[in-house]
Amino acid sequence: MIDHRRLRVALLGAGSVGSQVAHLLLTHAEELAERSGAELELAGIAVRDVDAPRDVDLPRELLTTDAESLIVGSDIVIELMGGIEPARTHILAALNSGADVVTGNKALLATHGAEIFDAADQVGASVSYEAAVAGAIPIIRPLKDSLAGDRIKRIFGIVNGSTNFILDKMDREGLSADEAQRIATELGYLEADPTLDLEGYDAAQKAAILASLAFHTHVSIDDVHREGIESITADMIEGARRAGFVIKLLAVCERLAAGGAEGADTADADGESISVRVYPALISRDHPLASVHGGNNAVFVEAAAAGDLMFYGAGAGGLQTASAVMGDVVSAARRHIAGGVGVGESPRQNLPTAPIGRIMTRYQVTLEVDDEPGVLARIAGILSEGGVSVATVEQTPSTDAEGRAHIVIGTHRAREQALSDTVARLQASDVVERVVSVLRVEGE
Ligand code: HSE
Numbered sequence: 001m002i003d004h005r006r007l008r009v010a011l012l013g014a015g016s017v018g019s020q021v022a023h024l025l026l027t028h029a030e031e032l033a034e035r036s037g038a039e040l041e042l043a044g045i046a047v048r049d050v051d052a053p054r055d056v057d058l059p060r061e062l063l064t065t066d067a068e069s070l071i072v073g074s075d076i077v078i079e080l081m082g083g084i085e086p087a088r089t090h091i092l093a094a095l096n097s098g099a100d101v102v103t104g105n106k107a108l109l110a111t112h113g114a115e116i117f118d119a120a121d122q123v124g125a126s127v128s129y130e131a132a133v134a135g136a137i138p139i140i141r142p143l144k145d146s147l148a149g150d151r152i153k154r155i156f157g158i159v160n161g162s163t164n165f166i167l168d169k170m171d172r173e174g175l176s177a178d179e180a181q182r183i184a185t186e187l188g189y190l191e192a193d194p195t196l197d198l199e200g201y202d203a204a205q206k207a208a209i210l211a212s213l214a215f216h217t218h219v220s221i222d223d224v225h226r227e228g229i230e231s232i233t234a235d236m237i238e239g240a241r242r243a244g245f246v247i248k249l250l251a252v253c254e255r256l257a258a259g260g261a262e263g264a265d266t267a268d269a270d271g272e273s274i275s276v277r278v279y280p281a282l283i284s285r286d287h288p289l290a291s292v293h294g295g296n297n298a299v300f301v302e303a304a305a306a307g308d309l310m311f312y313g314a315g316a317g318g319l320q321t322a323s324a325v326m327g328d329v330v331s332a333a334r335r336h337i338a339g340g341v342g343v344g345e346s347p348r349q350n351l352p353t354a355p356i357g358r359i360m361t362r363y364q365v366t367l368e369v370d371d372e373p374g375v376l377a378r379i380a381g382i383l384s385e386g387g388v389s390v391a392t393v394e395q396t397p398s399t400d401a402e403g404r405a406h407i408v409i410g411t412h413r414a415r416e417q418a419l420s421d422t423v424a425r426l427q428a429s430d431v432v433e434r435v436v437s438v439l440r441v442e443g444e
Contacts, residue, residue: 005038007333010070010099011045012090013080014063016188016318017104017131018045019056021078021325026059032326036333044070046081055318072097076332078325079103080131088112095119095127100332100342102325104131110205110221113212117345126335126342128328133206134159134297136320137313138327143213143301148346151304152214155253156443159210160203161295161315162189163229163249167280168293170237171246177233189295189316199228203251203278210299211253211276216349219253223353225277232280236437239366243394243408245282246290250442252277256354273354281442282364289443357417362391362444364410365423366436371398371405378431379407386422388414404433410441 011022025032025042033039045058046067064070067090071077077094079101081087087108094101096119103109109116109132120127130140134157143152158164162184169180181198184190196202204224211219229249240247258271283289288310292298297315302308314320335342369375376393383390392410411419427435 005337006041007036007038007075007336008043008073009040009076009078009329010043010067010074010094011078011080012067012070012087013082014045014047014054014058015080015082016055017321017325018078018080019054019058020318020322021080021329022058022062023056024322024326025329032330032333036330037337038333040076040329040333043074046070068093071099074099075336076100076102076329078329079105080325081105082107084108084111088116091116091127092119095123095125098123098125100126100128100335102128102131102328102332104129104321104325106132106202106205106209110208113209113220114218114347117347120342121344124341126332126344128332129209130328131321131324133209134299134311135161135313135315135317136323137297137299137311137315138324139210139299139311140213141327142309142311143210144345145343147301147303147306150306152301153255153304154302155210155214155251155299156302157251157299157311158248158289158292158297159206159251159299159315160197160200160249161297162191162197163200163203164292164297164315165189165295167229167232167237167247167249170232170234171241172293174234174238177229195228198230200226200249200278201228203249207251207253207276207278210251211274212345212347214253214301215255215274215351216346217274217351218347219274219276219353223276225275225279225356227279229280231437236439239408239437240282240439243282243364243410244285245364245441246285247280247439248283248289248292250279250281250283250289252442254359255351256358273352273358275354275356275359277356277359279440281440283441283443287443357415357420359416360413361416361419362411362413362441363388363419363423364408364439364441365426366438367407367409367426367432368404368434368436369407369432371403375431376407378429379409379426382425382429383409383411383422386425387418388412388422406436
């Protein structure tokens with residue numbers, strides 16, 4: 001039953017997600033009231049420019065440039081402006097005034113999450129952020145609530161839609177990186193600053209948020225090892241295809257046992273650490289992640305009791321991401337009606353972040369060499385001295401006038417440090433003309 005309370009909702013930002021959220025609040029008011037137990041009154045929408053064109057027509061009388069005044073007296077503040085400031089100041093002001101906050105601001109949470117969650121705890125308010133990671137896919141609440149009694153070993157997946165779109169176009173249509181990026185830009189898939197997507201910052205922010213929840217530890221973007229897709233060429237995609245792989249930009253959040261073996265499920269936390277990383281990697285074409293096409297996202301969660309779980313769906317899009325925001329708004333409204341404090345974070349485990357050199361992985365290395373007797377033996381010697389065991393070797397016959405060939409070496413699993421040191425030694429050796437590419441192999 002609706003208790004005829006009215007909750008004042010302030011919306012900060014009316015971009016592609018914000019304008020859809022405003023539209024849903026206005027057009028679904030009755031249903032939302034039934035579900036949340038109170039009328040949700042959209043008190044106003046703070047924007048930078050009231051005359052800017054928008055995806056959805058919004059009542060002009062709701063638009064204001066005065067976010068500070070709008071926040072005062074609000075029960076729920078929805079922050080969809082993005083960026084660090086003034087979003088951080090507005091969220092802290094909202095929490096300090098007793099409002100619950102709903103945000104999709106991954107950059108802010110990945111850098112100032114600890115400050116914001118502490119502020120919420122102090123006043124007993126809630127901060128919800130389902131929209132911050134993987135668009136429409138419910139992944140935050142499952143990690144925070146549904147799996148809170150389990151022990152997460154690993155999270156692994158595609159959390160950036162625009163780079164997935166680009167890599168997928170290159171793979172399926174044979175486009176160059178520049179052509180695929182141009183199409184992604186035309187379709188509005190890339191962030192206003194495309195380097196956020198292309199250089200892996202966006203995925204790293206999301207990985208930091210997921211790892212914080214999974215490992216009950218504050219993880220900031222500075223703790224995330226990050227490599228983007230700038231170096232991925234059509235030739236590398238084609239080489240991967242020939243070898244039965246596809247290249248995906250992956251986020252990996254992993255619990256490392258003492259000593260560095262991945263995926264430990266021992267109950268003893270002593271000496272454990274975590275690894276949080278984003279990089280392009282080879283995935284077998286048989287792996288379910290290989291069939292995540294276009295701008296979609298998919299996240300695998302490996303938990304000690306639950307086993308393997310997979311979350312899949314739209315990773316971006318105004319309306320799709322607005323769905324995640326609206327779920328948080330209804331929850332915040334229910335909390336407001338029921339009373340009591342908001343469910344805070346539980347970052348008490350404080351696991352240290354291990355350097356990238358400690359992870360275990362497989363490499364696939366492509367070398368350009370002179371096609372002469374003894375070359376392969378010298379390469380094998382360098383790999384053996386580095387303690388790296390070879391799983392596969394393939395040589396592409398020389399076609400160029402200089403008689404150079406490509407040798408593709410797949411390694412067995414080894415410590416990243418040993419692999420990267422060995423690649424450096426190969427690079428420096430006189431038998432290797434050029435290290436053409438180095439990619440990790442994941443998902444096996
Ligand atoms: N730039 C992001 C992406 C948008 O491509 O996934 C959604 O967070």
